[in-house]
Amino acid sequence: MRKLLPLLVGSLALVAGSAQAKPADHEAELARAIAGRVAGEPVDCIDLHRVRGSHIIPGTAIVYDAGSVIYVNRPRGGAESMDNWDIMVNRLYSSQLCSIDTVQLLDQGSRMYSGTVFLGEFVPYRRVQTGSAH
Secondary structure, three states, X not given: OOOHHHHHHHHHXXXXXXXXXXXXHHXXXXXXXXXXXXXXXXXOEEEOOOOOEEEEEOOOEEEEEEOOEEEEEOOOEOHHHOOOOEEEEEOOOOOEEEOOOEEEEEXXXXXXXXXXXXXXXXXXXXXXXXXXXX
């Protein structure tokens, strides 16, 4: 029993350490998504006709791919309910998605409501232009 106790305590410490590391992992995932790009001035709306795809970075942000520009939205509220298994449902009244809009989340497996996200500003990230100074 004396040998088992330190092993159990060590295992619990590992589990607790990995639970605390999760937000950092999602920040690292976001950093990889915007690598080689520079942030521009935040905008309130994006034109959805230009968006080719989007994906959730769990608990952190929604990334919208508009070709040469990637928009990152860090929600004002509800981000903690976002995960990889969510489907985003937007109810739009124009061709733009704006910071005053909400996104409903549905669980991919059950198709049941899993949360609401209150969008924030959209930060555009553009590739760094490298050129020679000839």
